[in-house]
Amino acid sequence: MRILILSTAMLLAAGAAMAQAASATQEQITAAASALLQAFADAQAAEGYVVDFELGQLDPRLNLAACGDQLTAEFSGDPWQTTQPTLLIQCEGQRPWRMYLPATVTITGQVFTASRPVARGERITRGLVSVEQSVINSTRRAPITALEDLLGKEASRSMNRGTVYTPAYVEEPDAVQRGDHVIITARSGSFEVHTRGKALANGQTGEQVLVENLSSSRRVRGRIVGPGRVEIPM
Incomplete structure (x- = not known):
């Protein structure tokens, strides 16, 4: 009988210890997640934004090993693109683990x-x-x-x-539009020649466009380098 009572007491004590460890781990998780969200809110407040947040519920069945090291927390996605981001909580201790915790964040x-x-x-x-x-x-x-x-x-x-x-x-608007008069620059090293031309198509800076040299009526293709300016190699 004594052995049975002792065994029962040991089981109850072990169960209580496990429950206490699980509770401590959940507190660690909540603390790490809250610290991350508060730091994010403070950083955005400095930029003129108001951040409200609320942690999701931890699964009461959660049974993770106690973490001897401080937990790390980070967003697993971009909080600027959703009001329901997920947080990644990690333990890097001797028995490492990771878990995801939902949150509600409004910016x-x-x-x-x-x-x-x-x-x-x-x-x-x-x-x-x-x-x-x-x-x-x-x-x-x-x-x-x-x-x-x-x-x-x-x-x-x-x-x-x-x-x-x-x-x-x-x-971005077109830097050159069809029919615009443009300055054509023919460049070779430090030497360059300028002439007037007319754009035969629309284009943005950096794109190639066909232009007509108004002096020779010759059509050439050049690169748009700015509004109303086209450059061609010599």
């Missing part, structure tokens, strides 16, 4: 929206831009958050009033 900040309907190909000016506060990471396409990255671009598709500007809606 609120300034976004730019169309102040009126915008037609495809229309140049984006300050008058076409309104400023609003919005949850930036609520869509997979992150909005444009710097005005200098928006002004001067062209609408790559039509937009309704209130549409949030994202890189999918704008593109």
Whole structure:
């Protein structure tokens, strides 16, 4: 009987120790995840964004080895592209393990929206831009958050009033358009010759375009080096 009572007591003690270790491990996980999210929120606050976050629930059946070292935590995906990022929690101790913990993160900040309907190909000016506060990471396409990255671009598709500007809606304008008068530069080392020409197609900086030399009527292909400027090798 004494042996049975002793065995039962040892089992209960072992179970209590395991439960205590599991509880401590869960506390470690929660602490590491919370520290990561708070550091992220503080860093974004310095840039003018407001970050709210909430940890997901740990599985009560979780049974991981106690970690002698400090746990590491990182985002397993980009929190700027989803409000439901997953956190990777890792133990690098003698009995290493890793687990994923869900979280809810909202990043609120300034976004730019169309102040009126915008037609495809229309140049984006300050008058076409309104400023609003919005949850930036609520869509997979992150909005444009710097005005200098928006002004001067062209609408790559039509937009309704209130549409949030994202890189999918704008593109670099053509530096040269068909029919434009351009300066043609023929270059060889430090020696160069300039003449006037006419663009026979549209193109952006860095692209090849066919131009007509207005002096000789000769057609040549050159590289667009800037608005209204085309360079050809000699």
